[in-house]
Amino acid sequence: MCPECANEWLPGVVKEGDEPSPVKDANGNLLEDGDHNIDCKMDGIGAMKLKPEFVKKVPR
Secondary structure, eight states, X not given: OOTTTXXXXXXXXXXXXXXXXXXXXXXXXXXXXXXXXXXXXXXXXXXXXXXXXXXXXXXX
């Protein structure tokens, strides 16, 4: 359920004629499922890779 417009949909169900739009990264590369873990460095911990499923985008 969408928290903004209250639209409900079933996962994996695509309406007839709807094509899922491709997802691209900041460089314009097409992303596939499981692509692009995030390299980061944290003070006191060091370098690590984050899985995108555990990262939340912060609104500006």
